[in-house]
Amino acid sequence: MKSEQLQILSKKYPxxxxxxxxxxxxxxxxxxxxxxxxxxxxxLCGDDPERxxxxxxxxxxxxxFLEYTEGYNKDPKIHLEKTFDIHHKGLILIKDxxxxxxxxxxxxxxxxxxxxxxxxxxxxxxxSKMGRLVEGYAKRFQVQERLTTQIAEAIEEVLDPEGTIVxxxxxxxxxxxxxxxxxxxxxxxxxxLGIYENRxxxxxEFYSLIKxxxxx
Numbered sequence: 001m002k003s004e005q006l007q008i009l010s011k012k013y014p015x016x017x018x019x020x021x022x023x024x025x026x027x028x029x030x031x032x033x034x035x036x037x038x039x040x041x042x043x044l045c046g047d048d049p050e051r052x053x054x055x056x057x058x059x060x061x062x063x064x065f066l067e068y069t070e071g072y073n074k075d076p077k078i079h080l081e082k083t084f085d086i087h088h089k090g091l092i093l094i095k096d097x098x099x100x101x102x103x104x105x106x107x108x109x110x111x112x113x114x115x116x117x118x119x120x121x122x123x124x125x126x127x128s129k130m131g132r133l134v135e136g137y138a139k140r141f142q143v144q145e146r147l148t149t150q151i152a153e154a155i156e157e158v159l160d161p162e163g164t165i166v167x168x169x170x171x172x173x174x175x176x177x178x179x180x181x182x183x184x185x186x187x188x189x190x191x192x193l194g195i196y197e198n199r200x201x202x203x204x205e206f207y208s209l210i211k212x213x214x215x216x
Contacts, residue, residue: 001035005059013066015073034062068102069140076136076150080158083123089162091202093117094130095210103174104141112170112186114148115210118155119162119195119202144170144189152191163194165206 006028010017016027035058039049047054095115103110114134137150152166167190176183196202 001031001059001062005056006031009063009066012063016066031062034058038062067139068100071136071139074136076133077154077158079129079132079136080125080154082129083125083159085122086120086124088120088124091117091119091205091209092124093206093209094127097131097134099134099138099147099170101138101140101142101147101170103172104143106174106178107141108172108174108178110142110144110170110172110174110187112168114151115167115169115206116151116155116164117166117206117209118159118164121160121162123159123161125159144168144172144187148189148191152193156193161194163196163199163202164191165193165196165203166191167207167210 006017009031038058038061042049042054042057049055049057093115094117095113097114097116098111099114100109100111102108116130116134133154134151137147137154148166148168151168152164155161155164155166167188169186169188171186175181175185175187192203196206
């Protein structure tokens with residue numbers, strides 16, 4: 001990889017490349033090995049890694065993957081720590097939170113929306129914080145089931161609400177574009193905690209609201 005490309009990475013990801021002058025830096029060694037591996041992959045697929053359009057592909061792939069997985073750099077629960085003591089005993093619903101993630105089985109994208117509902121006891125958090133929470137867990141190597149559970153458990157742990165419900169709807173490219181190739185298939189997962197586990201009326205309210213006009 002070119003030195004100017006390493007400089008670009010060091011500026012954007014200083015926690016990974018903070019010793020660029022040290023040739024023994026483990027991450028720099030890993031970058032070199034990764035670049036060679038991508039070149040070999042291009043060859044295995046039947047193309048020439050040295051042709052003009054592919055010369056910088058190893059760098060672009062690495063840069064993309066570091067962006068796809070930025071969720072590892074910070075505990076997503078941190079986003080919920082700014083809370084407000086507001087008396088509200090009803091449902092708070094944030095729906096259609098878009099996300100993009102990578103399936104850990106094939107490194108293939110899956111994407112969709114998350115719907116989050118919780119009934120607070122004493123603490124609420126800013127609405128935008130839920131979007132950051134979803135993004136923090138989505139920007140990792142993931143499976144949809146774990147993503148759904150992690151979002152719900154983070155809300156339970158930090159906000160301690162009466163109950164939490166999370167529904168995630170997503171399309172998986174590993175199913176849409178390869179293998180069985182069912183392009184219109186949507187996978188839905190849910191996680192129910194607290195009073196949502198035993199209150200079908202509250203669950204019905206939530207499901208009704210996320211299907212109202214404006215939901216994707």
